[in-house]
Amino acid sequence: MAHRWANKYPKSVLMEAYQIWGGTPVFTVEDGPPPPASPKFTCYLTIPTVHTPNGGFEETRFTAWARSKKAAEHSAAEKSLEFIVSRGLLQAPNNAAVVPGLVGSPGVGDMPLEEVRLLQQRLRILSVQLAAAGHGEAPASSGFALPEDEEAGAVTPVDVDGLSEEQLRQELRQAQEQNASLRQALSREHTRRKAAVDALMSSPARQ
Structure with a gap:
């Protein structure tokens, strides 16, 4: 097996x-x-x-x-x-999910929501900037998105002026890897909370 x-x-x-x-x-x-x-x-x-x-x-x-x-x-x-x-690109399974990409990177619980939003915007800007430079269509997003919060305010735009095509692509890859890592961390947290709720609901009611 x-x-x-x-x-x-x-x-x-x-x-x-x-x-x-x-x-x-x-x-x-x-x-x-x-x-x-x-x-x-x-x-x-x-x-x-x-x-x-x-x-x-x-x-x-x-x-x-x-x-x-x-x-x-x-x-x-x-x-x-x-x-x-x-080679340091995956974490060995020690009763935890394997996260590709940035080994040792902070989890969602350690990252302020504003930083998550900034990462999202950075990924969008880099994708658009790369496409606008005339090197093909914008790469597909990882699909991870947070609900919009009007009270959070606008995040600071990412300065991509002066970056070469290769630098843009590298920045985009890094942002995509971080985005994917956040998605997996959020998924694990959702699973953990759901398991806790299910366990609570299945417990016999106290008299």
Whole structure:
């Protein structure tokens, strides 16, 4: 049975990470044993190059064997996750969700709401600025949004004047990674609170 990373199978964690980094891991499974073992499935996994402000790695290949196709895929994915953790781009699962991107970055609970709003606006401005520079359409937003609060006031615009295309793209990638990290932190907090409410509702009423 494949080990789980933060209650998810390794392949799922790997694919979610690459939704943020960009690129698609390629799994190729073949019948046949690695000699002299009994018949098994062999999985060849290729993970694309990753470059982030915190480091990265070039395209890397992993091989794993198991008695089922799915188990072979998860085993190869687990090897790749261990490799990625060693590069400091993922946190190993210690009864907590794996967060791709900025290891050690503050969680939502540690970040004022105004900073979250500023990050949102920074992501929008960078996307529009990059598109306006004539280098294609604006990159898609991560989909995370906070409700508008009229009392919060306007946030300070991000100064992007004088930045090159590459600098704009790097700033955008950083903002997207932070945005994705915030989304996952908010999702974990929502799950935790829902579990607490469910536990409270299911408790027998006191007489």
